[in-house]
Amino acid sequence: MGASESTASARYEARRRRLLDQVALKETDRTPFVFATRFWAARHAGITFEQQMYDAEKSADALERALLLLEPDGYVQSLYIYGPTLSALDYRLMQWPGHGTDPNATFQYLDREYMPAQDYDAYLFDPTGYCLRHYLPRVAGAFEGLARMPDFPSLSEWRFVGALRAFGKPELRASLQRLLEVGEHAEAAAQRAAAFARKMAALGFPSAGGGFCKAPYDHISDFLRGSKGCMLDLFRNKDKLLEAIDKVAELLLRGVVEETRAGGTPYVFIPLHWGLDGFMSPQHFQTFYWPGLRKVLLRLIEHELVPVALWEGDCTSRLEHIGDIPRGKAVYWFEKTDLVRAKAVLGDTVCLRGNVPTSMLIAGTPQEVDEYCRMLITKVGKGGGFILDGAASIPDEARTENVLAMARSVHKYAP
Amino acid sequence: MQENERQLVDALADMREEEALAAARALLDGGVAPLRVLELCRAGMEIVGKRFEQGEYFLPELILGGEMLEAIGALAKPLLASAPGGPAKTHGRVLIGTVQGDLHDIGKNIVTFMLDVNGFEVKDLGIDVPAATFVAAIREFQPAVVGLSGFLTLAFDAMRDTVGAIEAAGLREGRRIMIGGGQVDEAVRAHARADAFGGNAMAAVALCREWMGA
Numbered sequence: 227m228g229a230s231e232s233t234a235s236a237r238y239e240a241r242r243r244r245l246l247d248q249v250a251l252k253e254t255d256r257t258p259f260v261f262a263t264r265f266w267a268a269r270h271a272g273i274t275f276e277q278q279m280y281d282a283e284k285s286a287d288a289l290e291r292a293l294l295l296l297e298p299d300g301y302v303q304s305l306y307i308y309g310p311t312l313s314a315l316d317y318r319l320m321q322w323p324g325h326g327t328d329p330n331a332t333f334q335y336l337d338r339e340y341m342p343a344q345d346y347d348a349y350l351f352d353p354t355g356y357c358l359r360h361y362l363p364r365v366a367g368a369f370e371g372l373a374r375m376p377d378f379p380s381l382s383e384w385r386f387v388g389a390l391r392a393f394g395k396p397e398l399r400a401s402l403q404r405l406l407e408v409g410e411h412a413e414a415a416a417q418r419a420a421a422f423a424r425k426m427a428a429l430g431f432p433s434a435g436g437g438f439c440k441a442p443y444d445h446i447s448d449f450l451r452g453s454k455g456c457m458l459d460l461f462r463n464k465d466k467l468l469e470a471i472d473k474v475a476e477l478l479l480r481g482v483v484e485e486t487r488a489g490g491t492p493y494v495f496i497p498l499h500w501g502l503d504g505f506m507s508p509q510h511f512q513t514f515y516w517p518g519l520r521k522v523l524l525r526l527i528e529h530e531l532v533p534v535a536l537w538e539g540d541c542t543s544r545l546e547h548i549g550d551i552p553r554g555k556a557v558y559w560f561e562k563t564d565l566v567r568a569k570a571v572l573g574d575t576v577c578l579r580g581n582v583p584t585s586m587l588i589a590g591t592p593q594e595v596d597e598y599c600r601m602l603i604t605k606v607g608k609g610g611g612f613i614l615d616g617a618a619s620i621p622d623e624a625r626t627e628n629v630l631a632m633a634r635s636v637h638k639y640a641p
Numbered sequence: 642m643q644e645n646e647r648q649l650v651d652a653l654a655d656m657r658e659e660e661a662l663a664a665a666r667a668l669l670d671g672g673v674a675p676l677r678v679l680e681l682c683r684a685g686m687e688i689v690g691k692r693f694e695q696g697e698y699f700l701p702e703l704i705l706g707g708e709m710l711e712a713i714g715a716l717a718k719p720l721l722a723s724a725p726g727g728p729a730k731t732h733g734r735v736l737i738g739t740v741q742g743d744l745h746d747i748g749k750n751i752v753t754f755m756l757d758v759n760g761f762e763v764k765d766l767g768i769d770v771p772a773a774t775f776v777a778a779i780r781e782f783q784p785a786v787v788g789l790s791g792f793l794t795l796a797f798d799a800m801r802d803t804v805g806a807i808e809a810a811g812l813r814e815g816r817r818i819m820i821g822g823g824q825v826d827e828a829v830r831a832h833a834r835a836d837a838f839g840g841n842a843m844a845a846v847a848l849c850r851e852w853m854g855a
Contacts, residue, residue, distance in 0.1 A: 457701035585828035621794040
């Protein structure tokens with residue numbers, strides 16, 4: 227092992243440890259900075275957002291360049307390398323660069339009702355069957371033929387064999403054929419992501435990414451009922467919604483533990499969409515949002531994983547209600563919530579992350595960014611339990627000198 | 642207000658959907674003028690708006706309020722053809738839309754709802770609206786205030802471009818432009834060169850009231 231390599235591995239270990247210690251609310255030599263973005267790295271490297279999603283080599287180079295420039299303590303590898311997979315799937319839940327949006331415009335989820343309210347019972351009775359034969363064919367072209375899939379639990383004896391005719395039908399066969407191709411793209415992307423992580427580890431950069439999970443209410447809102455449908459369910463279908471939340475919590479947790487462990491980091495990213503201030507009343511939050519989310523958090527923690535919950539928007543009114551989880555086991559990343567206030571309320575419980583304002587990173591000056599980071603590091607970083615990041619990662623349009631000011635601030639200012 | 646009229650207003654204000662629809666149906670069946678029923682709906686929605694302002698109601702209540710209003714409107718409007726009366730007087734006109742490239746509409750819809758229940762005449766251009774569409778709509782609708790909405794960071798430039806197009810068309814003079822959306826703050830306002838920004842729907846109402854002296 228050469229001297230430079232041993233230095234890189236020492237840096238890797240120091241960075242990895244620094245993040246874990248901050249999560250455990252321990253003080254470290256300095257505040258860590260984690261780099262996460264959607265397409266900033268692409269923009270910085272001069273490739274299009276579409277290329278980031280479709281050209282694996284250019285995409286990896288772009289992210290590597292960003293890491294070498296910023297030298298973060300951790301990075302989250304872009305998930306947005308799945309362009310070919312999404313194309314092969316003919317995925318309809320979002321539009322992405324060059325595929326519905328401009329080649330240089332970020333992806334957007336399409337907030338629609340994908341499961342009508344009258345389907346709650348069918349979903350609750352048999353979520354897998356409902357997904358296969360009803361939901362999936364609606365949300366992606368490659369799944370359309372799955373509508374013909376046999377209803378396996380209903381089969382017995384000779385019906386079992388007869389039902390396999392379904393696999394002789396052209397619609398189902400075409401879907402299965404397409405899904406084989408989708409699988410190849412997804413596998414190749416995952417392999418490349420793993421190779422990239424190994425390469426970056428060798429350069430001294432640990433991954434701060436990992437698994438992915440959702441709050442049960444958000445899953446139902448984003449993927450099944452649409453935000454409007456789900457909000458109306460708060461009044462019209464309360465019991466069904468609660469039952470679905472219970473069920474979804476269990477379904478979401480299946481596989482996350484194994485997937486995350488296989489990736490080699492303990493972090494599970496949970497972006498939170500519909501529980502913020504203004505989006506529901508405190509009573510609705512306490513009934514429909516927090517209990518399901520808390521269940522997810524506790525279960526991940528039980529398995530020694532670290533939930534990283536991104537509380538989007540302003541969640542000031544939630545602060546007093548989200549602290550009943552084990553101490554030093556999770557990260558709460560706040561977008562617009564005042565982190566100094568969050569530190570006062572939750573600082574003894576969770577590691578905080580954030581939150582250099584998006585608008586400042588785009589339209590502000592390096593001096594403003596530096597000053598803001600100094601404030602965060604000294605006030606929120608004090609005593610440990612803080613990771614510096616953008617309010618909602620590094621925005622695509624952030625000025626390079628502003629991002630650099632942020633990256634350098636952790637070396638300039640002591641907590 | 643009579644007892645059965647009060648029932649409709651209260652049911653609307655208290656989010657009792659089935660009762661509100663039943664009360665409206667009973668009033669219409671009993672021969673109450675459809676315009677009167679719509680007036681009562683407006684009274685109910687004003688209470689909803691006030692409760693939203695006071696932090697008692699949130700987005701889901703506004704959405705359900707809108708649904709109830711729509712359902713009662715569908716019952717009453719077919720009966721309106723022969724009824725006397727015209728549109729309610731408004732405090733002024735507001736043109737609103739989500740800027741080009743952005744498909745988000747929740748924030749915009751709340752602002753539209755709140756402006757409407759507060760007596761403004763609002764024209765909503767929808768989402769992903771090109772600057773040229775705003776310009777054409779300003780010419781036609783002649784709003785006193787233009788509201789640009791956007792959630793994504795790409796909206797910052799789209800807002801700036803829209804403001805630029807409005808200026809280039811000579812339509813900025815005598816007209817105010819406000820912006821809003823998840824990430825919008827003073828830095829974005831300066832970037833877009835808008836007159837003001839708002840962090841929530843009530844801020845939009847306050848701005849319009851101030852600018853139009855309503």
